[in-house]
Amino acid sequence: MKLICLDLEGVLVPEIWIAVAEVLGVPELALTTRDVPDYDHLMRGRLAVLDDRGITLPQIQAIIAKLAPIDGALTFLRRLRERYQVVILSDTFEQFARPIMRTLEWPTLFCNTLIVAPDGRITDYRLRLEDGKRKSVEALRQAGMRVAAVGDSYNDLSMIDTADTGVLFRPPERICRERPDLDVAYGYDELDSILSRWAEAP
Numbered sequence: 001m002k003l004i005c006l007d008l009e010g011v012l013v014p015e016i017w018i019a020v021a022e023v024l025g026v027p028e029l030a031l032t033t034r035d036v037p038d039y040d041h042l043m044r045g046r047l048a049v050l051d052d053r054g055i056t057l058p059q060i061q062a063i064i065a066k067l068a069p070i071d072g073a074l075t076f077l078r079r080l081r082e083r084y085q086v087v088i089l090s091d092t093f094e095q096f097a098r099p100i101m102r103t104l105e106w107p108t109l110f111c112n113t114l115i116v117a118p119d120g121r122i123t124d125y126r127l128r129l130e131d132g133k134r135k136s137v138e139a140l141r142q143a144g145m146r147v148a149a150v151g152d153s154y155n156d157l158s159m160i161d162t163a164d165t166g167v168l169f170r171p172p173e174r175i176c177r178e179r180p181d182l183d184v185a186y187g188y189d190e191l192d193s194i195l196s197r198w199a200e201a202p
Contacts, residue, residue, distance in 0.1 A: 002199050003140055004080055005133075005159060007151035008090035008109070010034070011169050012073040013100055016064055016092060017046065023063045026053060033153035034172050039091060043125055056120035057095060065099045076188035077104060084199065087140070089133045091155055093125065110136055133159035148198055150191065165198045167191060 009015045021030035028049045036042040080086050088109040095114045115124035137159045149163035152171045160166030168184045185191035
């Protein structure tokens with residue numbers, strides 16, 4: 001059985017933290033895993049900014065609720081789900097994900113959890129699993145799946161390297177230079193073609 005693992009932000013929907021940074025006027029929150037490979041360092045910085053600015057979870061959720069999928073993403077996802085099993089592997093959080101999953105017609109999602117105080121302050125975060133994207137792909141392969149992985153950032157590279165095949169989707173030029181061995185797609189039709197060639201190979 002063939003299964004596609006997709007990153008969420010940057011592949012199907014805009015980067016949540018960039019949207020939050022733009023709406024709230026806090027440029028420090030615009031950094032993502034495209035910029036900072038160390039996820040814990042990135043999240044600790046975000047939490048410090050949220051605490052310093054008094055930004056709460058409901059404020060962030062109100063912004064997320066207005067995010068639409070990237071143009072063409074839903075059609076692409078529908079086509080994939082007609083042919084393959086699809087799992088979204090994301091470093092986002094379950095408290096962020098519900099409105100996004102609704103707009104994407106409820107695909108399966110593996111993600112993380114925020115620790116939230118009664119007043120809505122985000123005090124910490126909890127990973128579902130350390131290096132969860134890679135370990136999820138490993139487990140799916142051990143279950144007999146042939147797995148393709150698609151992502152755009154540094155935190156996607158371990159799952160891409162673990163999968164039977166991996167594709168970078170609209171990645172920063174820096175990652176392309178560092179990983180010239182990987183296929184790169186800049187549009188959904190191109191990505192679909194790469195995945196189809198992989199799926200049809202013996």
